[in-house]
Amino acid sequence: MRQISYRLRGQPIIIHVVETEDDLSEFREWISHTELAGFDTETTGLDWWNVDREFRLRLAQFGTAHEAYVIPVEKGPAFADAVRWALLGLDLLVAHHATYDLHVVDACLGIPMEDLAPKVWDTRILAHLVDPRSVLERGPGLSLEDLTRHYICETTADEVKGSMRALALKYKTTKARIWRLVDIRDEDFNRYAGMDPVLAYRLLRILYRLVPALSRAQGLIGWEHRLAHVTALMERTGYLLDVEYAERCSADLAQQEEDAKARAKRYGVQNINSNPQLADAFKALGVRLTKKTPKGQLAMDDEVLTGISHPLADLVIKARKALKWRKTWFESALQSRDSQDRVRASINSLQARTARMSITGAVPAQTYPSDSGYVRHMWLAEEGHVSCSIDFGNMELRYLAAFSRDRTMLGAFRDGLDLHQITADAAGVNRKVGKMANFLTVYGGGWRALVQQAGVDEQTARKTLHAFNATYPGVGALAKRLSGEARKTGYIYTSTGRRLPVDKGRWYAAQNYFVQSGSRDVTARALLRLHRAGFGPYMRLPIHDEVVFSFPGREAPEMAREAARLMEFEVQGLLIPADAEIGERSWGSVLDRADSKH
C-alpha cells in the first residue's frame, strides 16, 4: 500500500493506493466501516460499449471526506473482485455523472446497472437542481471541475484539470490518449484519481442542502435519479445501424460534395467552406453583400446565398449540406458502431437550463432532418421488430393553455378546434402566419421575429401579435406573472417545483422557461411510466415530445396503443394526447409513412 497525501483547503487528505493483493484486506476493512462512499473509475477511454475490443477499466476509486482508496483493477481478478464486493456491500454511493461509471461497472465488472442505480447519488443531478447554468452563463457549471471550483476550492479545481494535461505532456502524448497510456502506478495519476471520489462525496454534502425546498418536497431529486437510470438503459441498449445503407448515403453525399467543389473552383473558390474566401469571390463577381453576423463579419448563410442569383451560390449551399449530412449524421454513426453494429447515443437526461434532455455523440437524434426519412432510415428496429414513434400533440401550446387558464385557448383544445386558424382569423392573416405567431409567443418572440420568420411587413406582424394578445388574454397574464416573479427574485418556479434562474433584462424569457421546462417534465414522467410498465427494453430514444420504440412486429399495434395510453398526461385538467405511428423496420419508414398519409 502506498500513501499519497493532498491538502484540500488546508486539510490533509490521505489517498491509499492499493498495490498488492495483500493490501486489499485493509481496503475491505475500510469499506466494511463505511456506509456512503464517493465512487469513480478511470478507464482507457469513454467507449464502454467496446469492452470486447480495447476498452478496459483501469482504476476504481472510493472515498469519503478525508480519505480515498485507489484500486488497480487492471492488475488482475482479485482487484476486480474487491471492487465488486465493495460496490454491492456499500449502502450508498455517490458519483459525479454516475451514469458513466454505472455503464463501466456493468460492462467491465458484470454488475447490472439495475442493481446499483437505486443506491447511487449523482452530484451532477443535484448541481443542476441547485443551479442549471453553465460557467458561460455565469453559473457554477455542471462538471466536477467547475463545481469544485465554485463550491470547494479553486486551487484544487485547477490542479485537477491541470494534472491530466501535465501527465499528457510528461508522456509526450495528447489528453485524449493519456488515459490508456499512463502507468497505473504513476503518482500524479493516482492523486488525480483518488481525489475524484473525495470531491464527489463532499459535493453531495454541500449540494444536498442547497436543493430548493420546493424541489425536494415534490420529489424532484428522486425522480431525476430514476429518469437518469431509464435513459441509461436506453444508452446501454443502443440502436442498430444499417451499415450498408449508411455507407451508401455517405458515398453519395461525398460525390455530391466533390462535384460542387470542383465546379466552385472554376469561379476561383479554393475552399468552399471558408466564408471570407466566399465573400471575396462574390465581391469579385460584383455581388454586394450587406448582411452582417452578430460579430460584424459578412454573413454567408442560407438566406444570403439564396438571395444571390449566381451558380456559385447554389454550389455553396449544395456542398455545405452534403458535407454536414455526411459528417454529422452518417460517418459519425459508422465510426462509433460496436462489434454488433449497435451505436450508443449519449442521453443527458438533465441538460438545458430548462432541464430539457439533450442527445449527443454518434446519434444526435434531436437534430435529424425531419422532412424526410433519409437520415433516420439508417436506424433499425430489432430483427422481427418494427419502428414506432409516439409523440405528444401540441405539447407546449397545450401546456401554455392549461397553466394560463385562457378560456379561448383551453376551449380550442377541448373542442378540437384549429388553434392556428383561430389566431389567423383574429388577425386577418393566413394560417401559416397564425401558426408562427402561436409558436413565437411560446418562445417569447416579438413582431420583429415574426417579420423575419413569416416574411410579412411590420404592420402585419404588429397586427398579428396584437390580435394574439387580444384573443388569448390569459397568456399575457401568465407571462406577466412569471416575468414579475423573475424580476423580483431572479428565478421562476415551474409547476414541478424546479427553480430556474432568469437572466437580468431577459425577463420575457420566463414564460418560455416555464412552458419548455414543464413540457420536458411531462416527457420525463412519461418515460418513467413506460419504464415502470415494462416498456424499457423497447424504448430507443426520447426526443423532446416524442419517444422512439422498437416493437415486435406482431404485437406492435397493441403495444403502441398501450404505450401511448401510458404517456398521455393531464395537466390542470387538460389532456396532452399522445399519438402512435408505426412504420416498417427502419425509423425513417415511420416518417415516410406519416407523410404519405397526410
Added chain:
DNA sequence: AATTGTTGCACC
C-alpha cells in the same frame, strides 16, 4: 498541436 470563439445549420 490543442483549445477557444465564431458561424452556420440541423431540430423541438
Added chain:
DNA sequence: AAACGGTGCAACAATT
C-alpha cells in the same frame, strides 16, 4: 412598448 426560448456538431480562424 418591446423583448426569439432551448439544444449539438463541424469547419474555419485565431489564440495559446
